[in-house]
Amino acid sequence: MSGEKPGLRAVIYARVSDDDKKQGRSVGEQEQECRQDGADHGWTVAEVFVDNDRSASRYARKAREAYVKLLDYLATARVDVLILWESSRGGRELEGWAALLNLCRRQGVRIHVVTHRRTYDLENPRDWRTLAEDGVDSAYESEKTRERILRSVRAKAASGKPHGKLLYGYRRTYDDRGNFIAQVPRDDEAAVVREAAQRIADGASCYSIAQDFNARGIPTPRGGEQGWSLSQIKRMVINPGYIAQRVHNGKIVGPADWPALLDEQTYSVCVARLTDEKRKTLRDTSVKHLLTGIVACQKCGGRMRVQKNRTHYAYMCKPNFCVSIKQQLLEDFITALVVERLSRPDALDLLSPPDTDERSVRAAREAAEKRARLDGWYDSAARGGLSPAGLAHIERTLLAEIEAAEEQARTVAVPPMVRRLVGPGAEAGWRDLDVAQQREVVSLLMDVRLGPTQRGARRFDPMRLGTSRWRGDTKTWAKHWATTG
Incomplete structure (x- = not known):
C-alpha cells in the first residue's frame, strides 16, 4: 500500500x-x-x-x-x-x-x-x-x-522403529551423514533398569529403590537435581519398551527392532506387583509389622492391625474388634509355617504348576493385545464407524476377557525372591529379608484368617487359624491338620 x-x-x-x-x-x-x-x-x-x-x-x-x-x-x-x-x-x-x-x-x-x-x-x-x-x-x-509427521510416526511404529524421545537405557547410533542406524543398549543406564526391575521382582518397594538410587547419585532419565521418585521407578519397570515391544499412543503395536533389556518373566512379575490393586497395602512403606492388613478376621472379614492391648501388643480386628491375638505368638507361628513350607524339597511343585510362568507371560500379552483392540473400537466409534449398541456389545465381551487375562497375568508362578528361598536355607534366607519382603512372601503363599478364642482356652490354639488356606489350595489348614495330625 x-x-x-x-x-x-x-x-x-x-x-x-x-x-x-x-x-x-x-x-x-x-x-x-x-x-x-x-x-x-x-x-x-x-x-x-x-x-x-x-x-x-x-x-x-x-x-x-x-x-x-x-x-x-x-x-x-x-x-x-x-x-x-x-x-x-x-x-x-x-x-x-x-x-x-x-x-x-x-x-x-x-x-x-x-x-x-x-x-x-x-x-x-x-x-x-x-x-x-x-x-x-x-x-x-x-x-x-x-499429517506428514503422523504418517512418519505411524510407519515407524508399524516397523518397530524408535521415534521421539530416547528411551532411558538406550542410545542411538548414526552413520557419517547423520542417518539413523540402530537403537542399542547404553550399558550404564541399562544396568540401572535391570537392577530396578530385579529388585521389584524380589519384593523391594519403588520408594526404597528411588531412595537408594538418589543416595548413590545415579542420574535420573531427565537429569536435574530432583532425583528419582517412586512414580519414576514404577513407570520405568512396567514400560513394554524394555521387553522390546513398540508402543504408539499408549498401545503396544508390535515388536520393536531394538534388543530387550528385561526378560519377560521379570517384567511380568513387576507388572503383577505394581498393578494389582489388592496388594497396595503390602507396598505401604509406613507398615512396620509382618501381618498388618494381611491377616483377616474370620467373623467379619475385617483386616487386622497391631495395637497396644493392656500389657502387650496384639493383632486386633480393625473394624469391629471381634478378635485379637498376641502379636509375637501369631508372627512366630506364621513364620514357622512359611519356613517349613519353603524348606520342603517339593516346595516349588506345591506352590504352582510347572507351566504357570509361561501362562502368566502369555496372559499379560493377551491382555495388552485385547486392550489395544478395544481402544481401536473406541476410536472407530468416535469417528462414527460403529454404533453405540455395537460398541457396548464389543466392550462387554472384551472387558470380561481382559479382566480374566489380567488376573491370570497377576498369578505369577514363583517370583524370583521366593524361588531363592526354597530349599534347606529357607530359614536363613527368610531372616535376610526386610519386613516388606517378608510381607510379600506371606501374601503370595497364604490367605490367613483368625477365629475367636475358644471359651476357657489359656494357650494359643492353632485351630483359630483353621479356615486359612495356602494360595491355590482348595483345602483349609484345618482339613490338612486333620489328616496329618
Whole structure:
C-alpha cells in the first residue's frame, strides 16, 4: 500500500518454532530485518515481542507468552504499525489469526509484512482479504506438516522403529551423514533398569529403590537435581519398551527392532506387583509389622492391625474388634509355617504348576493385545464407524476377557525372591529379608484368617487359624491338620 507516513509508532513480533528451524529465520534475524524495514520507512520501533521455540499451530503445547503481551499492548497502547517478518509468524491457527486481524482493524493498526515488502491497511477490504487468505494458507501448511509427521510416526511404529524421545537405557547410533542406524543398549543406564526391575521382582518397594538410587547419585532419565521418585521407578519397570515391544499412543503395536533389556518373566512379575490393586497395602512403606492388613478376621472379614492391648501388643480386628491375638505368638507361628513350607524339597511343585510362568507371560500379552483392540473400537466409534449398541456389545465381551487375562497375568508362578528361598536355607534366607519382603512372601503363599478364642482356652490354639488356606489350595489348614495330625 502506498502513502505511508514517516514517524509512525511500530511494534515488532518475531517467532520461531521447532518445525521452522531448518527453513525459517531465527528470531534474531527476523528482528533485525523488521527493524531495518521500519527504519527505511522512518518508523519508530516502540516495543519488540519475541517468542522463541514456540509453535503457533493448533497443536502447540506451549503458550506464546510474548504473543499474549502483544495482544494486550495492541489493545491498550498507541500503535500505528505491527511489523512481521512473514504472515505465518503471527499465527498458523486460523481462529487466532482472524482475531489478530480484527483487533488491528478495530485499533487502526496496519500490518507490515517484510517478505511481502508491503504494508496492509485492514480498513481496505482487499488488504484484509489478502492477509485472511495468508492465514488460511498458513493453517493449511500446518495441517499438512502434521499429517506428514503422523504418517512418519505411524510407519515407524508399524516397523518397530524408535521415534521421539530416547528411551532411558538406550542410545542411538548414526552413520557419517547423520542417518539413523540402530537403537542399542547404553550399558550404564541399562544396568540401572535391570537392577530396578530385579529388585521389584524380589519384593523391594519403588520408594526404597528411588531412595537408594538418589543416595548413590545415579542420574535420573531427565537429569536435574530432583532425583528419582517412586512414580519414576514404577513407570520405568512396567514400560513394554524394555521387553522390546513398540508402543504408539499408549498401545503396544508390535515388536520393536531394538534388543530387550528385561526378560519377560521379570517384567511380568513387576507388572503383577505394581498393578494389582489388592496388594497396595503390602507396598505401604509406613507398615512396620509382618501381618498388618494381611491377616483377616474370620467373623467379619475385617483386616487386622497391631495395637497396644493392656500389657502387650496384639493383632486386633480393625473394624469391629471381634478378635485379637498376641502379636509375637501369631508372627512366630506364621513364620514357622512359611519356613517349613519353603524348606520342603517339593516346595516349588506345591506352590504352582510347572507351566504357570509361561501362562502368566502369555496372559499379560493377551491382555495388552485385547486392550489395544478395544481402544481401536473406541476410536472407530468416535469417528462414527460403529454404533453405540455395537460398541457396548464389543466392550462387554472384551472387558470380561481382559479382566480374566489380567488376573491370570497377576498369578505369577514363583517370583524370583521366593524361588531363592526354597530349599534347606529357607530359614536363613527368610531372616535376610526386610519386613516388606517378608510381607510379600506371606501374601503370595497364604490367605490367613483368625477365629475367636475358644471359651476357657489359656494357650494359643492353632485351630483359630483353621479356615486359612495356602494360595491355590482348595483345602483349609484345618482339613490338612486333620489328616496329618
